[in-house]
Amino acid sequence: MNNYIPLNFLPLGKKGKVRTLTSIGSIRRRMLDLGLISETVVEALQKSPSGDPTAYNIRGATIALRSEEASKVLVEVN
């Protein structure tokens, strides 16, 4: 996995393309329901004041993910 980084390391303002979901079970299904499937472009928008949940633009919707959730989404940065 050369260029793939976990989504929580995606710098603010940058976009990444979803490559793999490493979560399983209900968390995986929730991620899929959010539209986080392969090839989806995700943009990191904003960190919360304390730095943890980060807001992402996923298919036009602004969605906050905790770092442990985002760490299970591998994205490719161009």
Place this chain on the structure above:
Amino acid sequence: MGLTNKSTGAVVLESELRIERTCPDDKVIALAGNPNVGKSTVFNSLTGLNQHTGNWPGKTVTNAQGKYRHEGRNFIMVDLPGTYSLMANSVEEEIARDFICFGAPDATIVVSDSTCLERNLNLVLQTLEITNKVVVCVNLIDEAKRKKINIDFKGLSKHLGVPVIPTNARSKKGLDKLMDAVYDITNNHKAAKPIQITYDDTIEQAIKMLQAKVRELVGDKIDSRWTALKLLDGDAALIKSLNEYLGFNLMDDNVLQRLLKTAKKHLSDNGIKPDQLRDKIVSRLVHIAEDISSNTVTFENSGYNNTDRKIDSVLTSRIFGIPIMLALLGLVFWLTITGANYPSQMIATFLFRIEDLLTGFFEGAGAPSWVHGLLVTGIYRTLAWVVSVMLPPMAIFFPMFTLLEDLGYLPRVAFNLDNFFKKACAHGKQALTMCMGFGCNAAGIIGCRIIDSPRERLIATITNNFVPCNGRFAPPSKGQTCSVFCAFWH
């Protein structure tokens, strides 16, 4: 004449959920939709005060039903829990799916948000796989207009193969047309031919292996293609509901059992393992939603939410985020507490003047002092205190809280505070329900349903009791009685 669920076929939901039709012509409408798309506004605007609420049988999820009349016919509307999908990832999704599949609604309205239609189409597509009696209600069109999002509703309807009605439920825009469309669907005026969702060749082949046999077994009771797909998916809870609905065990059929085995083998032989099937199904739906959306939705101003983002970056910034939040919530509290004093004083003065009159009346009539004590200084005085202390702050607090909600500020509060709540094993959204709890604990606890994870929801439900509601933090002279009252009440 009342028709029971049994006679209308909804046996899966029979235990408690009762849909009372006043005559057999009454039509049952299911109302589905993602959370926060104005589904409740649609429901309330159509049914008005003609509603009653309860729980879904055996589930702690609220069930609301309401009635409306259109073109001389009664429609009974069942408000389903707000969900993003029907894959049964949560109790809410299971309920919504079971009702659409097995509750035998005459039509299903899927409410969606015009400002993020692509995401909402996922639920629309999943519903269309189950039934063709669907009306898509694209709500919040005024908001979309403000954000310069153009939607080709005719094109969308053509793509989906079912009626699409643009609405703005808050201003009642489009609701007449929505009711017309529902009327037509329930009357079979228009036979809808919804979009056929096709999957990979391998999955299609597996579905084909089962479909004919499934159709032979289930007849017209349920869509055979969808049933075949779900059998492949092997969702145990769904198959159980399905069997209850059909009245026999589908998998008792030896031929079907054998076919299912072969079909599953076909999938795994071609590289689709059981846990990958669900991924493939979801991905396909998301791709179709993406295609339809790119063909029908145009953003006039590609940076349509730039202003929103700028505001967001201040409201949730590292430096200003928390102070702004404290200032805003502090303002709400200050206005509630100081503002409530004036009407509170007036109501108290008024009600206690009546108490004096009552006392005069009881003394004049020569009533024994215990009767006066029980009725006037007991019941009446307590009631007067409760009304004068609790009514004004609620009448100020809740409208202001609603204003913050309408401005969209509340999700930012949850966002700002989530990390702190996470350290207590709770969820940031609990901050909102706790704020509600300052108004009234009952409202704060009901609000806990916005928390997705069952564990965090339970924590919120239990701990929100300890938020002092406005009856409990009222001025001490009158507050004492009320704290006692509240303590009992909660």
